[in-house]
Amino acid sequence: xxALQYRASFLFEFGVSAVNVLAVVLPLWTIYxxxxxxxxxxxxxxxxxxxxxxxxxxxxGGLVEPNLGxxxxxxxxxxxxxxxxxxxxxxxxxxxxxxxxxxxxxxxxAVVVGGYALSQxxxxxxxxxxxxxxxxxxxxxxMYSIWILVICLSFWFVKxxxxxxxxxxxxDAGRWPVDVYRGLARVFLTVVVPVALVTSWPxxxxxxxxxxxxxxxxxAVALVLLxxxxxxxxxxxxxxxxASS
Amino acid sequence: MSDLRRLLLAAPTLWRVxxxxxxxxxxxxxxxxxxxxxxxxxxxxxxxxxxxxxAGTFGPTEVTRYFAxxxxxxxxxxxxxxxxxxxxxxxxxxSPMLLRPVNPLAFNxxxxxxxxxxxxxxxxxxxxxxLAWRPEAVAWPGLERAVLFVVSVALAFLVSWLVQxxxxxxxxxxxxxxxxxSVYFSVWAMLSxxxxxxxxxxxxxxxxxxxxxxxxxxxxxVDLLTGGTPVEPGWVLAAQLGWVFGLSALARWMWxxxxxxxxxxxx
Numbered sequence: 001x002x003a004l005q006y007r008a009s010f011l012f013e014f015g016v017s018a019v020n021v022l023a024v025v026l027p028l029w030t031i032y033x034x035x036x037x038x039x040x041x042x043x044x045x046x047x048x049x050x051x052x053x054x055x056x057x058x059x060x061g062g063l064v065e066p067n068l069g070x071x072x073x074x075x076x077x078x079x080x081x082x083x084x085x086x087x088x089x090x091x092x093x094x095x096x097x098x099x100x101x102x103x104x105x106x107x108x109x110a111v112v113v114g115g116y117a118l119s120q121x122x123x124x125x126x127x128x129x130x131x132x133x134x135x136x137x138x139x140x141x142x143m144y145s146i147w148i149l150v151i152c153l154s155f156w157f158v159k160x161x162x163x164x165x166x167x168x169x170x171x172d173a174g175r176w177p178v179d180v181y182r183g184l185a186r187v188f189l190t191v192v193v194p195v196a197l198v199t200s201w202p203x204x205x206x207x208x209x210x211x212x213x214x215x216x217x218x219x220a221v222a223l224v225l226l227x228x229x230x231x232x233x234x235x236x237x238x239x240x241x242x243a244s245s
Numbered sequence: 246m247s248d249l250r251r252l253l254l255a256a257p258t259l260w261r262v263x264x265x266x267x268x269x270x271x272x273x274x275x276x277x278x279x280x281x282x283x284x285x286x287x288x289x290x291x292x293x294x295x296x297x298x299x300a301g302t303f304g305p306t307e308v309t310r311y312f313a314x315x316x317x318x319x320x321x322x323x324x325x326x327x328x329x330x331x332x333x334x335x336x337x338x339x340s341p342m343l344l345r346p347v348n349p350l351a352f353n354x355x356x357x358x359x360x361x362x363x364x365x366x367x368x369x370x371x372x373x374x375x376l377a378w379r380p381e382a383v384a385w386p387g388l389e390r391a392v393l394f395v396v397s398v399a400l401a402f403l404v405s406w407l408v409q410x411x412x413x414x415x416x417x418x419x420x421x422x423x424x425x426x427s428v429y430f431s432v433w434a435m436l437s438x439x440x441x442x443x444x445x446x447x448x449x450x451x452x453x454x455x456x457x458x459x460x461x462x463x464x465x466x467v468d469l470l471t472g473g474t475p476v477e478p479g480w481v482l483a484a485q486l487g488w489v490f491g492l493s494a495l496a497r498w499m500w501x502x503x504x505x506x507x508x509x510x511x512x
Contacts, residue, residue, distance in 0.1 A: 009420070027441050031294045162277065180292075
C-alpha cells in the first residue's frame with residue numbers, strides 16, 4: 001500500500017501501462033493489416049488472447065512477483081525467518097502480504113483490449129463465459145504453482161535467484177494464440193509452463209472452440225500443479241537453514 | 246597524469262576484473278541471456294503469419310534470418326549499467342566508488358565488454374537449434390555486409406550502453422528514472438525493429454525510424470546484415486555515429502553536474 005501514497009508515480013504508471021498496451025498490440029496490428037488469418041485465428045480472436053495475457057501479466061506482476069521476489073531476497077539474506085515465525089502458514093503470508101497497485105493499470109488495459117476484441121466477435125454463450133472464467137482461474141493457479149516451484153529452486157541454488165525472470169520470459173510466449181507455435185514448443189507451453197491455459201484456452205472458450213474434455217484436463221493439471229508446488233514449498237522450507245539457528 | 250592516460254593504463258586491469266566478475270556470475274548470466282529471447286517469440290508469430298503469403302520481401306526464411314540476427318545483436322549490445330547506476334546513486338554506494346582514481350563507469354564498461362565472449366558462447370547452441378529447425382535460413386551475407394555489420398554492432402553497443410548511462414544518471418535528479426526507462430524500453434521495442442521489422446512499419450514511419458536512437462541500437466546492424474535498410478547504409482552508420490557523440494556529450498555533462506549535486510547533498 002506504500003505505492004498509493006505516491007500519487008504522482010501511480011499516475012505515471014498509467015502512462016507506462018498505456019505504452020505497454022501499444023507495444024503488445026502493435027505487432028498484431030501490423031500483421032493483421034496484411035493477413036486476414038494467422039494459424040487459424042482472426043485479429044479479434046488474437047486480441048482476446050493478448051488481453052488475457054495482459055491480465056496474467058497484471059496479476060503476476062501485481063500479486064505474485066512482489067511477494068515471491070521478497071521470498072528470494074529473504075532466503076539470500078536470512079530475513080525469511082521473520083516470515084516463518086508467524087503463526088499463519090508461511091506460504092499464504094509470503095504470497096499475499098505485498099501488492100503492487102500500479103499493475104492495476106495493466107489490468108484495466110487488459111479489460112479495455114478484451115472488451116474491444118469481444119465487440120468484434122459474436123457474443124459468447126453463457127457456457128463459454130463460464131468455461132473461460134474457470135479456465136482462467138485454473139490457469140492462474142497453475143502459473144502460481146510454477147512460480148512457487150521456481151522459487152523453491154532458489155532455496156537450493158541461491159546463485160540462480162534470477163530464475164524467475166526466465167520464467168517471465170517463457171510466460172511472454174503466451175501472448176500469441178498457442179496455435180502459432182509448432183510441435184515441441186506448443187507442448188511445452190501447454191504442459192510444462194502452462195501459459196496457454198491462461199491465455200489461449202479462455203479465448204478459445206469465449207469463441208466457442210473449447211470442448212469439455214479439454215477444460216476438465218485444464219482443471220486437473222491445475223490441481224496437480226498446486227499439490228506438487230505445495231510439496232515443493234514444504235520441502236524447500238525444511239532445507240532452509242536460517243541466518244541464526 | 247590526465248584522466249584519459251590513467252584510464253588507458255588501468256585498462257588491462259579493468260578488463261581482468263571484468264572477466265573475473267563475469268566468471269563469478271556465469272550461472273546468473275546464462276539465465277539473463279536465456280531471458281532475453283523475445284525475438285524467438287516474435288519469430289514464432291511472424292513465421293506463422295508469413296507461412297501463407299510473404300510480406301514484401303519477408304517470407305519465412307527472411308523472417309528467421311531477421312529474428313536470428315535480432316537475437317544476436319540484442320545479446321552483443323546487452324548492458325545493465327542503468328540498474329547499477331540507479332542502485333548506486335539511490336543507496337549511496339556510489340560514494341566509495343568516487344574515491345577511485347578511475348571513473349566508476351569504466352569498471353562497468355569493462356565488465357559489459359567482458360560479458361560478450363560468454364554471451365556468444367551461450368548463443369551458439371540456441372542459434373544452432375534455430376538454424377537446425379530452418380536450415381535454409383543459413384546464408385553468407387557477403388563480405389561488404391559482414392564488414393558493415395561488425396562496424397554497426399560496435400556503434401550499436403556504444404549507443405545502447407550510453408542510453409542506459411543517461412537514464413542511470415537521471416537518478417541523480419529524479420526518483421522515477423527506472424519507470425522512465427521502462428517507457429523508453431517499450432517505445433524502443435516498437436521502433437528499433439525488435440518486435441516488428443523496421444521495413445514493415447507503416448509507410449513514412451519506416452523512413453523516420455533510422456534517425457531515432459532506438460534504431461541505432463538494434464535495427465541498424467540487423468538491417469545492414471540482412472540487407473534491408475530503409476535508407477542508404479551510409480546514412481544509417483552516420484546516424485549511429487551522431488548518436489554516439491551526442492549521447493557521450495550528454496552523459497559527460499550529466500555525470501559532472503550529477504556528482505556535484507550528489508556531493509552537495511552530503512552523501
